[in-house]
Amino acid sequence: EVQLVESGGGLVQPGRSLRLSCAASGFTFDDYAMHWVRQAPGKGLEWVSGISWNSDSIAYADSVKGRFTISRDNAKTSLYLQMNSLRTEDTAFYYCARGTKGELIRPFEYWGQGTLLTVSS
C-alpha cells in the first residue's frame, strides 16, 4: 500500500524558516517524481514544486521560487521542502504527492494527508 506521511508543519513567524518532510513507503521511491502541493484553508490547490525521480529536473511555482528548495533522499525514501523567508501567504496545508512515473510531466496519483503550516506573528 502506498503511504505518504508529511511532517514538520506548525506555527512559525514571518521571515523564519522551516523544513517539511514526507516519508514514503509501499512503492519503489526512486521510480517516481514527487511534488509538493498546497491548499490555503478554504481555498483551491496550488502546485508548489516538483522533483524528478533522479533529481535532474526540479521546478518551482513563481510564488516560492528563490525561497523554497525541494530535495529528495532516495536511500531514505523521503521528500523534503526547505522553506525560507516565510510569508503569511504561505499559510496552507502542504501535501506530498507522487507522480504516476518518474518525470515531472506526470500527474499526481497518490497524496499524503497533509501538514499544516501557519505563518503568523
Next chain:
Amino acid sequence: QSALTQPASVSGSLGQSITISCTGTSSDVGNYNLVSWYQQHPGKAPKFMIFEVSKRPSGVSNRFSGSKSGNTASLTISGLQAEDEADYHCCSYAGSSTPNWVFGGGTKLTVL
C-alpha cells in the same frame, strides 16, 4: 485567482448527471492532453480521478468521465450518488516554464 476557471458550485439530484467545466488557455489546457481531475472530501486528501483528459485510474468508477474541447476541459459524473458530494479540482500541465502545473479553484458538488 486560480489559473484555471471552474464554477464555484454545481448541484444535481441522486441518479442524475452533472458536468463541471474547467477553462484554461492555449498555454495549458489547450496545448496539452494532460488534464487531470481530483476529488476531495472535507478534511481529506485529494483523490486521483481522471488523467490525460479522459483516462480513469484503476478503481475509479466508470460513472466518472472526462473530455476536452479547445481550452476547456470537462468532468461528467453520471448516476449521481450521495458519496459523490465533494470538491472537484481540475489540473493541467502548463509546460516546462513555471508553473509546470496549474489548478482550478475547485468546484463544490452538492447532491440533492
